[in-house]
Amino acid sequence: MLNLKSKVLGLFAGAAMAAGVLAAPAKAQETIKIGILHSLSGTMAISETTLKDVMLMLIEEQNKRGGVLGKKLEPVVVDPASNWPLFAEKARELIAQHKVAVTFGCWTSVSRKSVLPVFEELNSILFYPVQYEGEESSPNIFYTGAAPNQQAIPAIDYLLAEGVKRFVLEGTDYVYPRTTNRILEAYLLSKGIKAEDISTNYTPFGHSDWQTRVAAIKRFGSTGVKTAVVSTVNGDANVPFYKELGNQGVKATDIPVVAFSVGEEELAGIDTKPLVGHLAAWNYFQSVDTPANRDFIARWRAFKKNERAVTNDPMEAHVIGFAMWVKAVEAAGTTDATAVRRAMIGIAVPNLTGGISTMMPNHHITKPVLIGEIQENGQIQTVWQTPGTVVAQEWSPHLEGSRDLIADHRPPMNCGNFNVRTGRCGGAQR
Amino acid sequence: MNASTRSGLDIGSGTLRPCSHPPGARGQGIGHVRALSAALAAALVACLLILAGPARAQDHAALVQRFATESFNDIVGAVNGLATSGAPRAAPIIEALRDGRLVYRASDRAVFIRRPDNSFVSALSGEPAAEIGTTRPVRLNNNVRRAIDAAVGALSLLHPDPARRASAAEAVFKSRDGSALPALEAAIGQERDPRIKKLMEEARAAVVVANPQAAEADRIAAIGIIQRRGDQDALAMLGSLPATTPPLVREAAESAAVGIRRTLAVWEAGQNVWHGISLGSVLLLAAIGLAITFGVMGVINMAHGEMVMIGAYTTFVVQQTIRVLAPGLMDVSLFIALPMAFLVAGAIGIAIERLIIRHLYGRPLETLLATWGVSLVLQQAVRTWFGPTNREVTTPSWMSGSIEIGHLAITANRLAIIIFAIIVFATLLLFLKRTPFGLQTRAVTQNRRMAGAMGIRTNWVDAFTFGLGSGIAGLAGVALSQIDNVSPNLGQAYIIDSFMVVVFGGVGNLWGTLVAAMTLGIANKFLEPYAGAVLGKILLLVFIILFIQKRPRGLFALKGRAVE
Numbered sequence: 002m003l004n005l006k007s008k009v010l011g012l013f014a015g016a017a018m019a020a021g022v023l024a025a026p027a028k029a030q031e032t033i034k035i036g037i038l039h040s041l042s043g044t045m046a047i048s049e050t051t052l053k054d055v056m057l058m059l060i061e062e063q064n065k066r067g068g069v070l071g072k073k074l075e076p077v078v079v080d081p082a083s084n085w086p087l088f089a090e091k092a093r094e095l096i097a098q099h100k101v102a103v104t105f106g107c108w109t110s111v112s113r114k115s116v117l118p119v120f121e122e123l124n125s126i127l128f129y130p131v132q133y134e135g136e137e138s139s140p141n142i143f144y145t146g147a148a149p150n151q152q153a154i155p156a157i158d159y160l161l162a163e164g165v166k167r168f169v170l171e172g173t174d175y176v177y178p179r180t181t182n183r184i185l186e187a188y189l190l191s192k193g194i195k196a197e198d199i200s201t202n203y204t205p206f207g208h209s210d211w212q213t214r215v216a217a218i219k220r221f222g223s224t225g226v227k228t229a230v231v232s233t234v235n236g237d238a239n240v241p242f243y244k245e246l247g248n249q250g251v252k253a254t255d256i257p258v259v260a261f262s263v264g265e266e267e268l269a270g271i272d273t274k275p276l277v278g279h280l281a282a283w284n285y286f287q288s289v290d291t292p293a294n295r296d297f298i299a300r301w302r303a304f305k306k307n308e309r310a311v312t313n314d315p316m317e318a319h320v321i322g323f324a325m326w327v328k329a330v331e332a333a334g335t336t337d338a339t340a341v342r343r344a345m346i347g348i349a350v351p352n353l354t355g356g357i358s359t360m361m362p363n364h365h366i367t368k369p370v371l372i373g374e375i376q377e378n379g380q381i382q383t384v385w386q387t388p389g390t391v392v393a394q395e396w397s398p399h400l401e402g403s404r405d406l407i408a409d410h411r412p413p414m415n416c417g418n419f420n421v422r423t424g425r426c427g428g429a430q431r
Numbered sequence: 432m433n434a435s436t437r438s439g440l441d442i443g444s445g446t447l448r449p450c451s452h453p454p455g456a457r458g459q460g461i462g463h464v465r466a467l468s469a470a471l472a473a474a475l476v477a478c479l480l481i482l483a484g485p486a487r488a489q490d491h492a493a494l495v496q497r498f499a500t501e502s503f504n505d506i507v508g509a510v511n512g513l514a515t516s517g518a519p520r521a522a523p524i525i526e527a528l529r530d531g532r533l534v535y536r537a538s539d540r541a542v543f544i545r546r547p548d549n550s551f552v553s554a555l556s557g558e559p560a561a562e563i564g565t566t567r568p569v570r571l572n573n574n575v576r577r578a579i580d581a582a583v584g585a586l587s588l589l590h591p592d593p594a595r596r597a598s599a600a601e602a603v604f605k606s607r608d609g610s611a612l613p614a615l616e617a618a619i620g621q622e623r624d625p626r627i628k629k630l631m632e633e634a635r636a637a638v639v640v641a642n643p644q645a646a647e648a649d650r651i652a653a654i655g656i657i658q659r660r661g662d663q664d665a666l667a668m669l670g671s672l673p674a675t676t677p678p679l680v681r682e683a684a685e686s687a688a689v690g691i692r693r694t695l696a697v698w699e700a701g702q703n704v705w706h707g708i709s710l711g712s713v714l715l716l717a718a719i720g721l722a723i724t725f726g727v728m729g730v731i732n733m734a735h736g737e738m739v740m741i742g743a744y745t746t747f748v749v750q751q752t753i754r755v756l757a758p759g760l761m762d763v764s765l766f767i768a769l770p771m772a773f774l775v776a777g778a779i780g781i782a783i784e785r786l787i788i789r790h791l792y793g794r795p796l797e798t799l800l801a802t803w804g805v806s807l808v809l810q811q812a813v814r815t816w817f818g819p820t821n822r823e824v825t826t827p828s829w830m831s832g833s834i835e836i837g838h839l840a841i842t843a844n845r846l847a848i849i850i851f852a853i854i855v856f857a858t859l860l861l862f863l864k865r866t867p868f869g870l871q872t873r874a875v876t877q878n879r880r881m882a883g884a885m886g887i888r889t890n891w892v893d894a895f896t897f898g899l900g901s902g903i904a905g906l907a908g909v910a911l912s913q914i915d916n917v918s919p920n921l922g923q924a925y926i927i928d929s930f931m932v933v934v935f936g937g938v939g940n941l942w943g944t945l946v947a948a949m950t951l952g953i954a955n956k957f958l959e960p961y962a963g964a965v966l967g968k969i970l971l972l973v974f975i976i977l978f979i980q981k982r983p984r985g986l987f988a989l990k991g992r993a994v995e
Contacts, residue, residue: 046819047918209914220663220699223666225666237821
């Protein structure tokens with residue numbers, strides 16, 4: 002921790018050299034550096050700060066167990082400040098200047114898109130922990146969050162099984178909700194839902210006046226046909242959205258809202274009594290009662306020195322990703338990116354919900370899908386789950402253009418977007 | 432022991448007598464029942480419910496046992512079975528389930544009710560259970576909750592609390608459960624409150640319309656009652672008729688639905704106006720402080736939004752303090768937060784004016800950059816101090832929920848904010864028009880040098896005017912903490928809108944600010960349903976740009992010789 006602090010200070014003070022020299026004799030041995038690329042300021046700080054903390058905890062614990070390959074791990078924390086181009090600059094700084102062996106980071110898809118060329122160019126590894134829209138598979142990125150078929154599609158299946166026939170697709174106006182909703186629309190149409198029974202709407206980031214939208218949702222849901230809202234509303238805007246739902250009396254028994262980006266963390270800021278029964282789809286809930294999860298929550302609370310600290314799905318993704326990386330490095334016997342990338346595929350580690358997650362050749366992991374209902378205490382209780390784990394479909398079979406693509410990063414294919422129709426690597430273009 | 436001899440449907444405070452004995456036959460029981468007629472009717476209902484199903488104890492035991500499961504479908508089945516069985520303890524068991532207090536023992540699947548004091552009673556007999564070992568709660572999901580709502584609806588139509596009776600009638604309206612009809616008829620017969628009676632009649636109509644066995648004429652007459660109700664729930668009810676409904680009934684339902692839709696369309700316009708006024712009042716609150724600093728002093732204060740944020744954080748701190756020192760005051764916490772927020776934000780405003788802005792008068796570009804810098808400093812300071820995550824500000828109970836006026840849903844928090852905005856506006860207007868300080872401010876606005884020549888200390892007026900503007904931004908922060916996130920970014924969301932309102936309304940004119948805020952609010956809300964929130968905002972910006980081209984000084988331009 003002391004090293005890290007002096008590093009960061011040194012950076013800002015422009016005295017990095019001096020600090021480095023001073024710190025060097027203190028280090029008895031060589032360390033393996035791990036980059037942490039999460040926003041600690043700006044709009045995304047609300048979500049990403051905890052991910053930085055969970056990484057620091059995991060690294061600390063690994064060091065107590067003796068580190069990796071006999072070397073201690075050293076976290077290098079940078080702050081890309083919710084600024085997408087700055088993510089690329091900071092990624093370059095981590096890899097080129099700090100020579101990190103691996104980076105854990107990013108939340109929004111746009112930040113991941115911004116750093117992707119950097120990781121490919123400098124051949125380094127990124128672990129991306131958040132559920133996203135798919136349609137991507139980079140040889141240098143390992144996706145530990147859910148692809149659409151590991152979250153959104155099962156949630157729709159659940160609603161269909163509940164007899165829902167009308168859908169409001171409500172999202173924030175950026176790439177993840179738009180792509181997810183495109184997939185969901187195609188999927189709903191294929192399931193025989195009529196186009197006039199699907200209403201799609203987007204609001205800007207940080208939208209706070211939800212009166213009109215909630216009134217419109219109530220109106221859309223008053224035809225006597227069972228209606229549900231599928232929400233890809235992201236970030237801060239969720240709090241006023243749920244408050245307005247509660248105030249206008251939209252009850253989960255009438256029009257349930259199933260959310261893909263609302264977790265325990267977001268609910269911590271709202272009075273959840275009016276929201277009981279609204280749904281969330283994730284691959285992990287804090288309420289899941291397994292020994293592994295109980296242990297994790299206890300460790301996290303001890304680390305945060307807060308008895309009420311909550312855990313959430315992207316945190317679990319980092320736990321899995323970190324354990325996989327440690328295993329892969331030990332299997333490869335080196336931290337060299339190419340060797341670790343090859344060793345990663347097929348690595349299996351226990352997840353926190355009582356199953357085993359495996360890294361597949363498409364660089365996504367297998368995950369169970371859980372549908373939960375919001376409880377009065379702000380927790381989410383599982384009401385339905387897949388019997389086993391689900392393999393990610395990074396290229397959605399429901400979208401034109403992505404239907405024919407597969408990703409397999411094993412030799413001899415070594416391709417993230419192999420077109421089975423043309424037999425060539427390189428996406429939908431001929 | 433025969434179940435019917437000790438059956439009593441425990442719904443709230445009223446104890447109902449079994450049907451095998453006339454009311455009062457067991458002497459002491461009658462004292463609990465308020466009116467004999469009520470007891471008679473209630474007993475009738477209880478008997479009907481009891482006769483509807485087998486009333487033997489072992490059947491009830493089997494029914495209750497069905498709750499000891501992990502399958503939601505089985506739990507729904509158990510709720511429905513129990514509700515129609517007339518089992519003596521149906522109501523307490525179902526209510527316990529609704530509140531998450533129904534548990535079962537893992538070893539032998541015996542079902543218990545957890546009481547508020549964490550002791551357990553047997554669900555079947557109601558007798559206290561001492562050692563019960565490890566239990567699991569009976570789980571709930573939306574299907575179970577729907578079944579519970581329907582069951583509780585049928586069971587609490589005679590509840591002494593009018594609010595419970597009303598919600599029971601609503602529950603029957605939604606469930607349209609035919610088995611509730613006898614209970615409903617009995618309840619209508621003795622209901623005194625005309626509003627609840629109407630709800631119950633509507634519920635009966637819904638049951639009749641949905642009942643395929645009912646006579647066509649009855650169903651069509653019932654559709655008339657539903658049409659008179661005329662809200663979205665009525666529309667949903669009429670839309671949910673199955674395809675097998677006779678054509679005459681369906682035609683009547685469709686024409687009723689068309690009628691309802693026509694009325695609702697009118698109400699919808701009213702709803703848009705209401706939403707617009709509500710948005711307008713938020714804009715007014717955020718902009719009115721800026722109208723003073725920007726309008727009166729000509730300072731482009733980019734840190735204005737941060738004053739709003741500081742007001743919101745002051746509310747948070749005040750509520751934290753109250754929670755520790757005097758939890759009973761929580762409902763009035765906002766009234767304590769208001770003066771605090773005004774003082775804190777005002778003091779910071781004066782400090783900014785004295786330390787930075789006064790050195791930059793007459794240099795708008797530098798002022799803009801300096802205050803922008805201040806806003807970043809304040810944001811990061813708050814982020815360091817309070818953390819980057821949102822802070823939870825409690826909404827007092829009187830600001831939650833909504834009231835219905837006609838088919839207009841008026842949410843309490845929005846109503847409170849509109850009233851608050853009007854009060855702030857009126858107070859400020861009076862202050863500027865009727866007090867010596869207001870007079871001096873207006874004098875400085877109109878002609879700074881002349882005012883100075885008349886002996887007004889213009890630099891002190893500047894400082895206090897800036898403090899006043901900032902303090903009002905702090906007040907806005909208290910209001911916004913109720914509808915938006917209390918996060919370091921709170922202010923950023925409002926700064927652009929505030930400038931938009933002030934520029935559109937005419938710099939330096941409070942009435943202009945009011946008219947502009949309301950115009951923009953209502954225009955925004957009428958555009959949003961058609962254009963969407965993103966495009967609606969763009970259209971408004973384009974409109975303002977065009978408007979400013981035509982009238983550079985806004986709606987109400989200030990006139991005066993010294994207006995540069």
